[in-house]
Each structure stands twice: as structure tokens, then as C-alpha cells.
Amino acid sequence: MEIEQFEKIAKEVLVDTGQHSTQLMVERKLVNKIEMNIMVLLYDDDKKEDMLKNLRFLINNGSVDRYFFITEAWMSKDIYTMPSKADDKEEVLVVSEFRRDNRNKILYNKFIRKDNKIVFTERKLLEGKDFQGFSRFNFFLEDVMGEVIKRARIEESLSCVDDNMISEVTKKAREFFNDENITEELMKKTVVNMIKKGRIGFKKKKDLNTICD
Numbered sequence: 001m002e003i004e005q006f007e008k009i010a011k012e013v014l015v016d017t018g019q020h021s022t023q024l025m026v027e028r029k030l031v032n033k034i035e036m037n038i039m040v041l042l043y044d045d046d047k048k049e050d051m052l053k054n055l056r057f058l059i060n061n062g063s064v065d066r067y068f069f070i071t072e073a074w075m076s077k078d079i080y081t082m083p084s085k086a087d088d089k090e091e092v093l094v095v096s097e098f099r100r101d102n103r104n105k106i107l108y109n110k111f112i113r114k115d116n117k118i119v120f121t122e123r124k125l126l127e128g129k130d131f132q133g134f135s136r137f138n139f140f141l142e143d144v145m146g147e148v149i150k151r152a153r154i155e156e157s158l159s160c161v162d163d164n165m166i167s168e169v170t171k172k173a174r175e176f177f178n179d180e181n182i183t184e185e186l187m188k189k190t191v192v193n194m195i196k197k198g199r200i201g202f203k204k205k206k207d208l209n210t211i212c213d
Contacts, residue, residue: 001036003068003097007107010070010095014111015118020093024055025068052136059139066099069137075110081203098138103127150198157195160202161188 006025014020022041027034043051059067071094076086083089093109110122170187174180194200 003095003105003107006068006070007095007109010093011109011120014072014093018113018116018118020070020072022071023069025070026059026062026064027066027068028063029065030063052139056139064100066097069096069098070094075108096137098140100140102140104138153201154195154198156203157201158192161191161195165202166191 010020022043024039024041026037026039028037029035041051073092073094074083074086074089075092076083076089078086078088090110091112093111095107095109097105105125105127108122108124108126109120111118111120113119166184166188169191170182170184173182173187191200195202
């Protein structure tokens with residue numbers, strides 16, 4: 001099957017049921033035939049990274065030259081906010097084809113929900129030089145996008161570290177541990193270290209409780 005056939009079926013499922021589960025179709029070359037394995041992916045945000053790691057291992061250690069990925073998702077231009085929480089979010093049906101030789105394709109079908117019906121509003125195909133597989137779900141490549149997002153969030157968080165923040169954090173730490181010997185210098189080093197390790201994150205300078213998604 002080709003990507004357009006998967007797209008047609010996926011759109012029919014979305015229109016008929018109002019939703020589409022996240023699916024991975026893996027094409028494997030065996031001795032005398034080509035086998036297509038279909039997996040429905042069920043996960044939450046806490047387990048997403050583990051799932052991506054396991055799928056990357058599966059794809060790169062099997063006889064896989066291409067696979068298809070279908071999901072219903074949110075789109076946003078705001079890279080610092082989860083798309084589902086962004087002000088400019090849009091719903092989209094994504095059908096992707098990833099190949100080991102990097103001849104990838106991705107189909108975006110934006111849609112809205114109107115009068116309890118799915119109405120498709122825009123279709124876009126990216127391939128060749130327009131789309132080089134820059135996706136976290138391209139397991140044939142290194143997780144470039146994940147690293148880009150990670151670095152951007154770390155830089156945003158570090159920009160929030162100022163004297164007022166450290167003073168407030170130090171005050172809370174002294175109260176929590178009942179220790180007046182905790183210094184602002186020590187707390188600054190601790191906060192910066194935790195940010196760089198991805199253990200905490202900040203989105204707004206005055207919001208000390210905001211954790212990056």
C-alpha cells in the first residue's frame with residue numbers, strides 16, 4: 001500500500017468515528033514476501049519518551065525499510081508550549097511515510113469539528129527537498145527534533161534565572177529544610193544544574209512553579 005491509500009482510509013475512519021488512534025504500520029521484507037504489521041500505540045505523556053526509545057530500537061534492529069505512522073494531533077507554531085495548550089492550536093490528521101533511504105513523505109489534513117461532523121479544511125503534502133524527515137517519529141535518523149526542543153527549553157529556563165528568583169527559591173529552601181545556612185550562591189548552582197539536566201524548567205520569569213512539558 002502507498003501513503004495515499006492509508007490517507008484515504010484514515011480520513012474515512014476519522015469522519016465515521018470522530019477520532020483516530022495513533023497507529024504504526026511496519027513493512028518488513030521476509031524471504032519470499034513482504035509483511036505488514038499494524039500496531040496501535042497507547043501511551044500518555046509520562047511514557048512517551050520510553051515508547052519512542054523502544055520503537056526506535058524495533059525499527060533499527062529489524063528488516064524494516066519503510067513504515068507508516070498515522071495520528072490525530074494538534075499543531076502549533078509555538079515551540080515552547082505543548083500544541084494542545086497553545087492559543088493557535090489546530091487539529092490535524094497526520095499520515096507519514098518514513099524510508100531508510102530518507103525518501104520520506106508526510107501528509108497533513110487540517111480539520112475542524114462543525115455540527116458534530118469532521119470538516120477537512122486544508123491538505124498539504126511534503127516530500128523530497130521540502131521534507132527531509134525532520135520528525136521525532138523518523139526512527140531511521142537521530143532524534144534531532146527532540147534535541148532541538150530540549151535545548152530551546154533549557155535556554156528559556158536559564159533566561160528566567162535572576163536575582164529575584166534565586167532569592168525567592170533560597171527563602172523557600174531555608175523554610176523547608178529549616179536551615180538558615182543555605183546560601184543564594186548554592187541555590188543558584190543547584191537550580192542551574194537541575195535545569196541543564198532537564199529535571200525542572202521555567203516558562204515565565206515570575207512563575208516559579210511552572211514546569212516545562
